Amino acid sequence: MPTHYEFRVAGHLSDRIRGAFPDMVLADAPPETIIFGEVIDEAHLHGVLALIQDLGLHVVALHEVPP
Template sequence: MAGTRYEFRVEGRLSEEGRSAFPGMRISEEPPQTIIDGDVVDDAQLHGILAQLQALGVMVVSARPVPG
């Protein structure tokens, strides 16, 4: 089920544990930030991703839908 593509920018680098928390999403580094992007099917999943980032203690710089 496709959704809206989102880009999440977080401060610093994600640990292996952090990376494994987002299966199916692309993770890349653009120092000093890490970019996580992928399809988000609904608001519940969006809020779940943000909650997971908070639980990992990661500072979210931005979260935005990607046009296209």
């Protein structure tokens, strides 16, 4: 069952990096950026975290958001 997650990453994201998350909502919350969206399962969660790491971003916080 899909769950919603909030990923908080350090800094402001460029348009190029924002484009890497087409199915997510991004919001500036200086000094962080919030990446919010639906995560289908644990494999998808690990995929999003791997993408964040591949882009060189630093995860400040990760929260499951209740429905």
